[in-house]
Amino acid sequence: MVYVDDIIVTGNDNVLLSLMLESLATRFSVKDHEPLSYFLGIEATRTAAGLHLNQRKYTLDLLARTNILNAKPVQTPMATSPKLTLLSGSKLSDPKEYRSVVGSLQYLGFTRPDISYAVNRLSQYMHAPTTAHWQAVKRLLRYLCGTFTHGIFLRRHNSLSLHAYSDADWAGDSDDYVSTNAYVVYLGHNPISWSSKKQRGVARSSTEAEYRSVANTTSELIWVCSLLQELGIRLPQAPTVYCDNMGATYLCANPVFHSRMKHIALDYHFIRDQVQSGVVRVVHVNTKDQLADALTKPLSRPTFTLLTNKIGVTPSPSILRGCIKHQSRINHHQ
Template sequence: MVIGSLQYLAFTLPDIAYAVNRLSQFMHRPTDIHWQATKRILRYLAGTASHGILLCSNSPPSLHAFSDADWAGDNDDFVSTNAYILYLGTSPIAWSSKKQKGVARSSTEAEYRAVANTASEIRWVCSLLTELGVTLPKTPVIYCDNVGATYLSANPVFHSRMKHLTLDYHFIRDNVNAGALRVCHISTHDQLADALTKPLPRQRFIELSNKIGVRKLPPS
């Protein structure tokens, strides 16, 4: 019941997305350790009750996203965790933290799957904005901190060792070739989606939460 409520709350708070996603994997057989972790989230929420995301009406109508994956981050099944944060102007409007469907054989594969997942979300948001009559001034950008995945997005040569990623590869390549999106490399230090793929030290978590846009809101 508590985890279900936290899942609903994570729709508006990206800073708890990873922790809630991780705990949701043990709902059928929870232990005392999971309950202690749940109470830690509740204490965090109690201490940040005045924090949230400020949506600005004068934010420019441009789309960009941060895409990341924690390669083989789960020590039980070695399945990677996908994450993305999508921004409309300066405001985060969508985010996700979830495990991939299978084991990735390299960090490039894990990151490329994450980029494909992010690209799918961007295309859906672009379609919605088009229906609303909103025209984007420039091509949406996906920021990825993996050089291999970034290079694969722009490389017209498809490597035989990546054949198991055929669908993701052609989906991203078609969108890049059509000018519908760009995939750019970004430093790991500036990768905001890092907070949605793995547990982080306190200082790094606070730093990324602030950069993501979760901050103390002015009184209403």
Template sequence: MLNLVQLRYTDTSLFILQRGKTFVYLLVYVDDILITGNDNSSIQRVLHSLADRFSVKDPKELNYCLGIEAHRTVKGLHLCQRKYIIDLLQRYNMLYAKPVATPMASSPKLTLKSGSPLPDGTDYRSLVGSLQYLSFTRLDISYAVNRLSQFMHRPTQEHWQAAKRVLRYLAGTTTHGLFFAAKNNLALHAYFDADRAGDRDDYVSTNAYIVYMGTHPVSWSAKKQKTVARSSTEAEYRAIANTSAELRWICNLLTELGVYIRVIPTVYCDNVGATFLCANPVFHSRMKHLALDYHFVRG
């Protein structure tokens, strides 16, 4: 049996075999396994070793896994969840719904008390849970899904209509997904933003980021912060810390995969106060709670 070293620091489901310049990567999710590498003979040896101890189906080229469709061309790899979207639309009788241009209306903003409570919120919770899985390849619905997830304990008619709007948006964009070109540079850069006190119920800010490797989005998130920010600088600064944490995790993962980033990752910030704070902080009684985030970003 070949020795596969588990990557315990970044992803506990990822295993790697390295022998000189040969790499084999094995990703496990329950009983589904993805395996790839830069040497076909090494990949075959790993597959034969697994088949000697476990009941393994005949390996096939990656085309569908965990609801994600993979289409490979000479130009690159396209990942989408078209079948998953169609099944979801059929389940809620929205397959032929009139498409809309955006997944969520900009106004009025949803609140906990928007509309009358649903008699039974089971369908709402099921739909939002399905949309959460869909956001793995559809970063364009990440914010809408995060917002809808905040009302799962008490969904209302307005929340339900907002969730159905996401389905209407998906009805017109079933083939959208992620495309990874065969030729791409390895420079990492990230964009982020924060909506200070954007939640009218608890006035907690929402921060979002997207990390690119070259021209490819590789990580994204939209979620509420843990505490209330008393200024836009504080909200943006915490968003920088969250983005920096994600960038550091990606760099660690790439290093363990044998991919080395030669250029220092760049984080783009549109808040002057947060930028100045990162470059030349002045810690006083009102900024001590940001000391941890500051040292994390500088580190």
């Protein structure tokens, strides 16, 4: 027995779609079908070019609840310095609000890969948040003040090439020196999956940290391939993982197992088998073109803005149209 209170039914055949909804309506209480516009806090704006997904209302409700709605916006979700640590600031007397807000921010990550690192970082202090951690939360909320219409745009005409950017910030945590790995998976031009998480153990070198990140990314790609196969979608070529570490890239392609890498034998053999069987390719990419870098560490404003645009985080098309009309009226008046 399955209970579902919210579900999306979609397809390319309108006749078959109508028949399915009519069949469901004979046994269950089903609302009249209509074009997708709002689902579980996610707003869908359809244009001729594609579909834009954002959580504008959810974000505004969160900002209003925290009294940050009218605060001055900032350009990045997290400051590059000073680095947050477990001992930064003084312990909060009541951590309830901190935990509530950070929990809400985690749900916002469904359409906002640009805040993935900041939310991941702030979630690590849930057990003992301090005043410094709370100030970092407020900064993230101020960033959302200026970007509450931002989300992911899924282009209508898109290729079926599957690729991912994999990156790691070696020993980036000042408390335990555990690295943060991240990936962004694309189907053509559209970002469909992303993650920013701490690794399970301390990496002894940047190559090891990057290699572990590639293993994590490869696992996600295999899952996406399995999902696409179930949907009857065939990929024209094997997925590609882009890594900006030469050592990790070489290790993926080199069949020789180095004694210095025995402690990561599981990851090594997992990736080697996938590469040799043609399931996935690992390719080196310049650090400047590493899109996952925005999900591993705080960045300066120019770098963060550039990578966010490349990742595919954009304002709602309706907002853009309004800005264009407003600007054209100003130009006409001048």
